[in-house]
Amino acid sequence: MLLAIDCGNTNTVFSIWDGEKFLCTLRTSTHHARTADAYFTWYSTLVKHYGIEADISDVIIASTVPRVVFNLRVFADRFFGCRPLVVGKPECLLPVNPRIDEGTVPGPDRLANAAAAFDRHGGNIVVVDFGTATNFDVVAADGAYVGGIIAPGVNLSLEALHQGAAALPHIDITRPEKVIGTNTVGCIQSGVYWGYSGLIEGLIARIKTEYGMPMKVVGTGGLAPLFDQADVGFDAIEDDLTMHGLTVIHRYNKENGST
Numbered sequence: 001m002l003l004a005i006d007c008g009n010t011n012t013v014f015s016i017w018d019g020e021k022f023l024c025t026l027r028t029s030t031h032h033a034r035t036a037d038a039y040f041t042w043y044s045t046l047v048k049h050y051g052i053e054a055d056i057s058d059v060i061i062a063s064t065v066p067r068v069v070f071n072l073r074v075f076a077d078r079f080f081g082c083r084p085l086v087v088g089k090p091e092c093l094l095p096v097n098p099r100i101d102e103g104t105v106p107g108p109d110r111l112a113n114a115a116a117a118f119d120r121h122g123g124n125i126v127v128v129d130f131g132t133a134t135n136f137d138v139v140a141a142d143g144a145y146v147g148g149i150i151a152p153g154v155n156l157s158l159e160a161l162h163q164g165a166a167a168l169p170h171i172d173i174t175r176p177e178k179v180i181g182t183n184t185v186g187c188i189q190s191g192v193y194w195g196y197s198g199l200i201e202g203l204i205a206r207i208k209t210e211y212g213m214p215m216k217v218v219g220t221g222g223l224a225p226l227f228d229q230a231d232v233g234f235d236a237i238e239d240d241l242t243m244h245g246l247t248v249i250h251r252y253n254k255e256n257g258s259t
Helices: 036-049 066-080 108-121 154-164 184-211 224-228 241-255
Strands: 002-007 011-017 022-029 058-063 125-130 133-139 145-152 216-221
Touching: 002 066, 002 241, 011 241, 022 036, 036 066, 058 066, 058 108, 058 241, 108 125, 108 133, 108 145, 108 216, 108 241, 125 184, 125 224, 125 241, 133 184, 145 154, 145 184, 154 184, 184 224, 216 224, 216 241
Parallel strands: 002 058, 125 216
Antiparallel strands: 002 011, 011 022, 125 133, 133 145
């Protein structure tokens, strides 16, 4: 079985893939000082809790936090006896190489999203990924990642607003009943929700105009369903897009003899 690990700036997700489906998905906070032993204690406890029999033979890692990769490598080697594939490293092959400025290294999560979007929807795709940052990833007709946009994440913006303005409270993002707020919380919720809805819709429109041909739009990440309610132009919502992309990349490497 394959253990796919997606390490983001805020959370790290472990998913067990049996070749046909994900058996479970486990989530923990990202912490660069977490040791291989600590990962295994957390992982094995939850796997046992869910009653899953998982004989892990392969591990693939996508990490936007370089400092955690060493301990994840040790975790894979020590407890599963395998050398993990690390997306973005030269030994990890991609189904189609990205076409971007020379010397630029795209985030591993963006490469995984591109592979997954192409596998599920074909080419000419915009992936909108809601994480610590909100990424817009453009996938060409042949599946290549060809660039995109990085905007501040929704929760990051809320936190910055709370920290930078002493009188404003910290709130959770939700769709407000009205655009015009009649109290402080309502005003913030409207500004963030409808402001981001306008940002998403506007950037999708500009990408499509510049790209010059019809494109599908796929939303992913925890806040994608919430912003889909604003009718920003999503054609599909995929809650496991990055993890699916890791299985696609792993399969490609297996078939091409690099694992």
